[in-house]
Amino acid sequence: MIKQLESTKKPAIIYPDSDGEPMSDNTKQFRWIVTIKENLELLYANNPDVFVAGDLLWYPVEGDNKRRQAPDTMVVFNRPKGDRGSYKQWEENNIPPQVVFEILSPGNRLKKMALKFKFYETYGVEEYYIYDPDDNEFIGYLRSGQHLEIIEEINGWVSPRLNIRFELPDDTLEIYRPDGQKFLSFVEIGQLREQERQEKENALSELEQQRRRNELLEAKLREFGIDPKQL
Template identity: 65%
Template sequence: MTLTPSRKLIYPDSDGQPMADNTLQFRWIVLFKENLECLFRDNLDVFVGGDLLWYPVEGHPEIRVAPDVMVVFHRPKGERGSYRQWEENGIAPQVVFEILSPGNRLAEMAKKLEFYEQYGVEEYYIYDPQLNELSGYQRVGNRLRVIEEMNGWVSPRLGIRFALTDDELLVYYPNGERFKSTVELAQELEQTHQELLLERERANQETARAEQERQRAERLAAYLRSQGINPDEIGG
């Protein structure tokens, strides 16, 4: 009897779905992902992923989900095609974010909540940028429980604070600085650059004025000496 070799399981790096359905959703995904990267830039054991397939169970490639943003503590930074939990010391993402679009269905979001609850997520945040609505869940025992008041909520894991205004969501670093887009950071960098140029120009002008004063004093001293006057004795 000839034995058929077992088929090697494939864990695709893509589910064929777009990262975002529109520019608003994409902008918020990038805002969270990039700012969380900045928040933990000096911590080599915090991995931040965006639109990355997470496979929690070895041998079951059909069990998967791709959070818009996920944060995993105690895992090294680095490139990954997907997050295969059994290759990551069995550590599940502790914090996940989903940014909604009009295409997200209630049943789909309920299924994701069940998935995150079953596979160990500690904090789950959902933001709808079109309706400016923020929801959050925190693990209590084996369940993800609704966070009753999100305005002013501080993430226990991340230390970031959420503030809902009438127009949009504001998110703050633990040091009080606001999450900023790449454009805002570029504008701040340009402003800082211009301020440094102005400061350098002012310093150069002060140096030039001081040099002019020194030369004027030397000319005056030379003139006084030519008249038989010792400038060092004046005012003595």
């Protein structure tokens, strides 16, 4: 009888690209997630070594596919742009996301948020921001040694990593780029571009009208025997 040798090869570990949970619970939460993520993409569009992602599963430990989180938005410096099914930290020079954002919805529970906080604190996040658009409450945490410490005065706070500024008027959160431009929604960006296009067209139209008025004036002067070039 031939004895079958037992295989010592361990089965490959699968790291799912989805946790089966929806990206957002409502339109307001989704709008904020997209606004923050896309404006950060725009801010670092010309820097090939800043990776920005939304709702992407982050696996910090090789061999453990249960330990994971999917921040609403995360920013990773010193990692190249590009598509990923998930962020496997050991394949990314072991660099964790330095900045993460979470947008709250009525479905968020205290236990879930506590687990997220502990995860981000344990695995190296430097800045952690949480926004509740329903109550217009915004809090932030900044790493100090092994811990994330709450930012006592968040209104007017400038992110050390991103250099963006947070303002809290009465009814909403406002975020400003380093150049002072406000983060805008996709619709607002489209409206602004349409306004700029219209203003450009109006300016060109005004120039064309002025050119025609000048031509008519020159023609009148010539009728009276006056050379406009001599004026």
